[in-house]
Amino acid sequence: MKTKWCVVFLLVWQSSILTAEIRAFRFSRVGVSPVYLTRIISIDRVDTDSITAYANDREWKTFLEMNIPYRILMPVKEPKGLDMTHTDLRVIQWSKYPTYPAYLALMASFEKEYPEICRIDTLGYSVRGRLILAAEISGNLKSKEEKPGFFYTAQMHGDEIATSILMLRLIDTLLTAYADSSDIWRLVEETRIWVNPLANPDGAYYSSDSTLDGCIRYNANEEDLNRNFPDARHVLNPNTLPRQPETLAMMAFAEKNQVHLSANFHAGNECVNYPWDSTPDRHPETNWFISISREYADTVRYYAPEDYFNEFNEGVTNGWDWYAIYGGRQDYMNDYHSCKEVTIEISDIKHYPAEQLEELWNYHKRSLLHFIKRVHEGLTGDFRARKQLPESIEILTPPGIVIPLEASDSLFFYTLEAGKYDICLHYASRTDTLFQVEVQPHLLTDITLIPVHTDSPPYTPRNFVLNPPYPNPFNPETAIQLYTSTSQKTSLIIYNIQGRQIKTLYEDILPAGTHTFRWDGTQDNGKEVSSGIYIISAKNSRQTVRQKTVMIR
Numbered sequence: 001m002k003t004k005w006c007v008v009f010l011l012v013w014q015s016s017i018l019t020a021e022i023r024a025f026r027f028s029r030v031g032v033s034p035v036y037l038t039r040i041i042s043i044d045r046v047d048t049d050s051i052t053a054y055a056n057d058r059e060w061k062t063f064l065e066m067n068i069p070y071r072i073l074m075p076v077k078e079p080k081g082l083d084m085t086h087t088d089l090r091v092i093q094w095s096k097y098p099t100y101p102a103y104l105a106l107m108a109s110f111e112k113e114y115p116e117i118c119r120i121d122t123l124g125y126s127v128r129g130r131l132i133l134a135a136e137i138s139g140n141l142k143s144k145e146e147k148p149g150f151f152y153t154a155q156m157h158g159d160e161i162a163t164s165i166l167m168l169r170l171i172d173t174l175l176t177a178y179a180d181s182s183d184i185w186r187l188v189e190e191t192r193i194w195v196n197p198l199a200n201p202d203g204a205y206y207s208s209d210s211t212l213d214g215c216i217r218y219n220a221n222e223e224d225l226n227r228n229f230p231d232a233r234h235v236l237n238p239n240t241l242p243r244q245p246e247t248l249a250m251m252a253f254a255e256k257n258q259v260h261l262s263a264n265f266h267a268g269n270e271c272v273n274y275p276w277d278s279t280p281d282r283h284p285e286t287n288w289f290i291s292i293s294r295e296y297a298d299t300v301r302y303y304a305p306e307d308y309f310n311e312f313n314e315g316v317t318n319g320w321d322w323y324a325i326y327g328g329r330q331d332y333m334n335d336y337h338s339c340k341e342v343t344i345e346i347s348d349i350k351h352y353p354a355e356q357l358e359e360l361w362n363y364h365k366r367s368l369l370h371f372i373k374r375v376h377e378g379l380t381g382d383f384r385a386r387k388q389l390p391e392s393i394e395i396l397t398p399p400g401i402v403i404p405l406e407a408s409d410s411l412f413f414y415t416l417e418a419g420k421y422d423i424c425l426h427y428a429s430r431t432d433t434l435f436q437v438e439v440q441p442h443l444l445t446d447i448t449l450i451p452v453h454t455d456s457p458p459y460t461p462r463n464f465v466l467n468p469p470y471p472n473p474f475n476p477e478t479a480i481q482l483y484t485s486t487s488q489k490t491s492l493i494i495y496n497i498q499g500r501q502i503k504t505l506y507e508d509i510l511p512a513g514t515h516t517f518r519w520d521g522t523q524d525n526g527k528e529v530s531s532g533i534y535i536i537s538a539k540n541s542r543q544t545v546r547q548k549t550v551m552i553r
């Protein structure tokens with residue numbers, strides 16, 4: 001009896017952990033708003049006439065309430081017969097997918113074989129206790145020498161499996177070519193490179209450690225990790241879901257290590273997607289983002305068949321223009337860590353056939369290496385010899401770029417396209433200094449070596465700016481743009497004309513940059529305000545700035 005009960009218990013337990021109720025489905029784009037739906041379900045693709053999405057139980061319930069006709073796609077956990085191996089991928093010429101133990105062994109072997117230039121860091125643990133690893137690759141690893149930081153991460157959606165193979169091959173290439181290729185030697189010597197091949201090990205090895213069959217997009221708690229990061233703009237719709245351990249591991253990594261340029265790999269499309277994902281506003285360095293995305297895509301397209309990597313504008317798109325994502329990793333890294341990150345979608349096919357992995361690598365290998373080099377074009381500066389460290393560096397042309405400096409990173413790096421720039425150093429207790437700098441192609445220009453122009457035009461820094469709301473008067477919603485030159489505690493509050501507080505739109509640390517908030521004419525208690533004049537007041541530790549708006553019912 002006892003034995004029998006045990007068997008029954010095990011079966012029930014096993015089937016409950018194996019059955020993720022994650023639905024993949026498609027519905028017509030006509031008459032629905034992707035900007036709204038992206039808050040409810042995990043949209044994977046938006047095409048001209050249809051939307052493809054995933055949903056866990058909670059998301060599915062809300063979606064069903066909307067009565068949108070849909071079609072369920074093939075079950076996500078259906079075995080695909082993926083070609084797996086327990087042996088070292090290098091031995092079998094990278095033509096299979098590794099089991100989880102084989103993946104761990106391969107990562108460990110990188111450090112073992114190249115201890116001088118490679119260290120395997122554990123960034124954290126998944127829900128089920130699997131390891132989230134990154135290979136840290138750099139010359140003279142043990143020294144604390146400051147270098148530009150670069151990060152690649154892949155497979156945060158567990159079913160986008162070929163992305164991690166590209167990462168593993170890239171690590172292997174950097175390590176094996178280090179001694180022979182002067183190009184790669186220089187790249188490794190001058191950069192601190194981290195490569196995280198598998199950001200969601202539970203989603204990948206969802207059914208078992210020995211196969212990727214049954215892999216899922218979400219993590220083991222059935223959450224989409226690319227909707228789980230803090231979102232600086234959508235304070236009206238905060239992501240109230242608990243942060244997942246995989247997300248917290250990435251946040252801790254970004255907090256601890258200064259990464260200046262990064263890319264996050266996905267499958268489901270073929271393009272480079274640049275910021276922002278969460279707002280139609282354009283990033284002040286949109287031209288630079290288009291240029292690096294273009295470079296990546298064009299190089300892939302040159303070595304690939306004609307029909308590959310040609311979605312959107314020949315393999316390049318702005319995130320929002322494709323579809324909105326809130327709580328995504330890309331905007332989080334750009335907003336909170338001054339790290340320029342793009343998202344790279346490597347294939348329409350999620351479960352990429354193992355026998356074609358070699359071709360995929362050949363399409364991407366040059367772009368992967370060249371993209372890392374881009375971290376070496378821009379500004380640098382060592383302020384450690386100076387009596388006073390600037391609080392921030394502002395680029396005046398094009399406007400809107402503010403690089404906050406902290407005492408801990410007195411040697412700073414900022415990736416910027418080659419060209420001439422007017423620059424202003426802001427100090428806490430002395431006059432700002434202005435000068436012009438020319439960033440040379442493929443070089444980091446040290447701004448501390450440039451003499452300051454004494455005939456600089458007078459310039460009053462605008463550290464904290466609240467633009468007039470738009471539209472104004474408004475109904476039902478108005479957009480409020482707030483700019484801050486440094487990251488600091490900020491509140492954005494609506495008052496009525498009698499001075500009574502009506503609504504708190506924001507009250508937290510606001511990252512440096514321009515942020516758009518929206519007010520829909522509701523009060524903190526959810527009730528709608530009546531027609532009339534309202535005062536928008538933004539406040540930080542130094543200044544209060546105000547604008548008026550008129551609500552018309």
Ligand SMILES: [Zn+2]
Pocket residue numbers: 157160265266267268
């Ligand atoms: Zn994805």
